[in-house]
Amino acid sequence: MNLEPEPNVELATQGETCWAELVERVRNGEPSAMEELYRVFSKGIRFYLCRQVGPQDLDDKVHDLFLIITQSIQRGDLREPERLMGYVRTIVRRQVAAHIDNMVQARRNQTDLDYGLALSDLGPNPERRVINEQNVALAMRILNSLHKREREVLMRFYLKEQTAEQICSEMDLTETQFRLIKSRAKARFGELGKRRLALKGIFANG
Amino acid sequence: MRIETGRHPDEEQVEKYSLGSLSEEEAPWFEEHLLICESCQNRVRAMDNYVSAMHSASSRIRRTGSPSLNGWYFPVWARNLTVATAVLCFGAVGLEWATKRNRTHVEPAFAVSMIATRGEQAAAKAPAGRPLQMQLDLAGLPADSALRLEMVDERGGPVWRGVVISHNSQGVAVVPEQSAGLYFLRVYSVSGQLLREYGLEIEGR
DSSP states (O other), rough: OOOSSSSSOOOBTTTTOOOOHHHHHHHHHHHHHHHHHHHHHHHHHHHHHHHOSSSSTHHHHHHEEEEEEEEHHEEEEEEEGGHHHHHHHHHHHHHHHHHHHHEEEEHHHHOOGGOOOOOOOOOOOOOHHHHHHHHHHHHHHHHHHHHHHHHHHHHHHHHHOHHHHHHHHTOOOOOHHHHHHHHHHHHHHHHHHHHHHHHHHHTTTO | OOOOOOOOOOOHHHHHHHHTTOTTTTTHHHHHHHHOOHHHHHHHHHHHHHHHHHHHHHHHHHHHOOOOTTTTEEEEEHHHHHHHHHHHHHHHHHHHHHHHHHHHHSSSOOOEEOOSSSSSOOOOOEEETOOOOEEOOOSSSSOOOOEEEEETTSSEEEEEEEEEETTEEEEEEEEOOOSSSEEEEEEEOTOOOEEEEEEEEEEOO
């Protein structure tokens, strides 16, 4: 009789995810464990990388990171298996920092464009650019519909990046008033965005 | 393997993370949660879009310096329309003023003899739109004395007031141009007693 738990069976006990079990399986080199690790963390790692260093070569970066994580676990570098999430986060952050550092160094060392360095456009793709412009138009519509004072609150927060405390103090607002102004604007943004998508759907379906 | 994502961050934490102002104590937990929670990844993505849009929109508004009317935003098209309308109005008023001014300068006062007679008689006539030099018959009225003049329209509403000095039973007063209609020129003593009234018909051009 095999008492070993089968892979992919629910192992959560008392509401906690059993990371230790997954780590043990990765250490043992089980292919299913690698797949499990990839399935659990790939979207989050992709999200984090894209947000920090952009969409360029994202697949390669994600794959490289998984190699690093897997090899590190198999080497026994992870002392506390229950802290797998924190461990993955640390590795991802270090890799992002290293990547940024490499890019800075590469720019410093570049002396002549004749060396043929490939310059990649780090800006958004055309579709993304259109979406961004539409979002800005929505935001402008919202800001322009507000009273000058409310508009000032939001511009201080999002453009000047002043803290809530500073804005409330300088503009004689309570925290509740400040939160209300922000939440109303955000709700309006979401509402207009949904309406825009609904209209697009109507036109697309003819 | 079932993944327990644990507690989800609240909206304020998501906003702070998007703005890069999440505290050092909260950031590790937040980012670990994001690694495995797709719904919160979507929330952060949506917040990033919103924050970025608000930042760009605020920057544009600050750059263009959109004017406001009593604290409310006045759209550029409405502002331009208002300015254009104001220019047209002022232009029209200016043109009308200039035209009237030119008319005043070009045409001399029209002399009107105002003779007081008893009984019914046709009023004196004068053209509209020209100053009127009233030559008043003051026979029988105190000589070399100041007399008050008042011109009223046919409803009795005053349109002009002045003073005339009686000399050799004659007096001259210049009345500004008036529009067409029936008027009465009244002569009063200094004390306010009505002494005489002349009829005047101003004819339109």
